[in-house]
Amino acid sequence: MTQTSSHESCTVVSGLGESSPGSHVGLDILKLDDHAYDRALSCVHCGLCLPVCPTYTQNGLESDSPRGRIYMMKGLADGIVQPTDNVIKHLDLCLDCQACETICPSGVVYHELLEDTRAKLKPKRHFSLTDKLVQSIFLHGFTKPLRLKLMLLPVRILQKLGLWKMIIKSGMTKALPAQFQKMQQMLPDDGPLWERALNAYYPPTDHLRDGKPRATVAMFAGCVGSVMYQDVNRKTIEVLQHLGCEVVVPRKSTCCGAIHHHAGEDKGARDFARQNIKAFLGLKKTPQYIVNNIAGCGAGLREFDHLLRDDAKYAEKAVDFVSRVRDVCELIDELDPPTPSHPVNKTITYHHACHLLHAQKAGDPPLRLLNRVMGLKIVPLEEADFCCGAAGTYNLTQPEMAMQLAERKIRNIQESGASIVVMSNVGCAMQIASEAKRLGVTLTTEHPVEILHRAYVG
Numbered sequence: 001m002t003q004t005s006s007h008e009s010c011t012v013v014s015g016l017g018e019s020s021p022g023s024h025v026g027l028d029i030l031k032l033d034d035h036a037y038d039r040a041l042s043c044v045h046c047g048l049c050l051p052v053c054p055t056y057t058q059n060g061l062e063s064d065s066p067r068g069r070i071y072m073m074k075g076l077a078d079g080i081v082q083p084t085d086n087v088i089k090h091l092d093l094c095l096d097c098q099a100c101e102t103i104c105p106s107g108v109v110y111h112e113l114l115e116d117t118r119a120k121l122k123p124k125r126h127f128s129l130t131d132k133l134v135q136s137i138f139l140h141g142f143t144k145p146l147r148l149k150l151m152l153l154p155v156r157i158l159q160k161l162g163l164w165k166m167i168i169k170s171g172m173t174k175a176l177p178a179q180f181q182k183m184q185q186m187l188p189d190d191g192p193l194w195e196r197a198l199n200a201y202y203p204p205t206d207h208l209r210d211g212k213p214r215a216t217v218a219m220f221a222g223c224v225g226s227v228m229y230q231d232v233n234r235k236t237i238e239v240l241q242h243l244g245c246e247v248v249v250p251r252k253s254t255c256c257g258a259i260h261h262h263a264g265e266d267k268g269a270r271d272f273a274r275q276n277i278k279a280f281l282g283l284k285k286t287p288q289y290i291v292n293n294i295a296g297c298g299a300g301l302r303e304f305d306h307l308l309r310d311d312a313k314y315a316e317k318a319v320d321f322v323s324r325v326r327d328v329c330e331l332i333d334e335l336d337p338p339t340p341s342h343p344v345n346k347t348i349t350y351h352h353a354c355h356l357l358h359a360q361k362a363g364d365p366p367l368r369l370l371n372r373v374m375g376l377k378i379v380p381l382e383e384a385d386f387c388c389g390a391a392g393t394y395n396l397t398q399p400e401m402a403m404q405l406a407e408r409k410i411r412n413i414q415e416s417g418a419s420i421v422v423m424s425n426v427g428c429a430m431q432i433a434s435e436a437k438r439l440g441v442t443l444t445t446e447h448p449v450e451i452l453h454r455a456y457v458g
């Protein structure tokens with residue numbers, strides 16, 4: 001790893017009190033990936049990223065800005081900053097929303113630096129029993145649809161019997177740790193007792209003149225998505241069928257690994273990546289496209305080439321896999337579809353999911369498609385590109401900042417005048433809907449595919 005002999009003044013980060021230039025002798029040095037470290041060097045401290053950073057604009061602390069965090073991470077790698085609780089707190093408060101990357105004129109690939117730092121810091125951290133339990137639920141429960149369905153079943157039964165609301169009203173759940181209360185709050189009021197799996201094959205319902213499917217598509221249904229938002233998965237498939245696509249759902253696909261990757265569990269993330277590559281590229285007919293409708297998962301799938309870059313067997317396959325990945329709106333837009341024939345007479349506003357806009361750089365297609373829907377009025381949303389605080393599992397691990405950001409988002413939605421907010425991410429939908437409920441604000445969340453389904457399929 002490159003080591004510099006002279007370091008910038010620590011005055012760049014105010015209020016940390018953790019380091020001083022040249023104080024690295026005898027201190028821990030966090031050995032970062034060379035690639036990630038070198039990219040940190042391209043930060044010229046211009047500060048252009050500060051006004052787009054949700055945490056910095058919320059609390060005004062340099063140490064909660066991209067520039068401050070880059071300084072800390074580079075300092076950890078140089079041995080001039082120590083991984084104290086205070087430093088870790090500022091790094092943990094980052095949403096990994098990547099808004100800073102979109103605006104950065106120096107091309108700093110911030111998320112790789114952050115994710116590598118988090119992975120390397122993991123062994124140095126102390127977790128409470130509750131933290132360990134919550135993390136275990138994320139890593140081993142949320143990522144397995146069968147386990148998630150089993151965990152949900154008692155709640156669904158209580159909901160069907162009308163007892164769940166009574167339990168909430170009684171205040172019993174307030175005795176739970178904050179993360180569990182947040183999970184309970186995010187749970188939709190209703191849903192099927194046991195979500196059915198998708199079929200393995202869906203033929204096109206419309207064909208090109210020569211009788212061939214317009215495109216062969218393999219659907220990535222997601223782990224949380226296939227339990228909580230299977231309806232959106234079905235509508236995704238039906239819209240693609242309607243537009244002449246043949247859709248398959250690989251039986252052996254698994255979690256995208258984003259939860260593991262963001263938690264610094266890179267080994268688990270790499271295992272998921274290999275399993276998905278086998279499941280999708282090993283299909284009898286290699287699909288032209290691998291489609292998903294959850295921005296966080298799509299961003300995770302697009303990280304496979306980075307995750308497996310040192311894997312001799314999978315590196316090339318991962319590049320091939322990533323070249324086929326599309327968000328559903330990106331794919332529909334690419335297919336140059338006809339104008340939809342059914343009007344949707346509604347007024348909506350649109351929230352940009354960070355992992356679609358910033359991580360996948362695919363923020364335009366949903367709006368381009370929605371703008372073609374007859375009768376649909378789209379009103380502007382102030383700070384539409386600001387994170388809502390969901391950010392994967394951030395709203396469960398950093399509930400206070402997540403709540404502040406959700407309140408800011410909901411205020412902006414109310415000011416837009418629309419009562420329907422559309423977004424391409426199940427995590428954002430659950431965060432905004434649950435926080436609106438807590439605040440007593442009436443609003444509905446929808447996925448763009450739900451509107452496109454009404455417009456195309458009827």
Ligand code: SF4
Pocket residue numbers: 042043044045046047048049050066067070100103104105106107108
């Ligand atoms: S915009 Fe880029 S170069 Fe400027 S401070 Fe932020 S990360 Fe550094």
Ligand code: SF4
Pocket residue numbers: 052053054055056064065066069093094095096097098099100101110
């Ligand atoms: S990823 Fe988002 S929260 Fe983190 S430093 Fe960049 S803009 Fe701020």
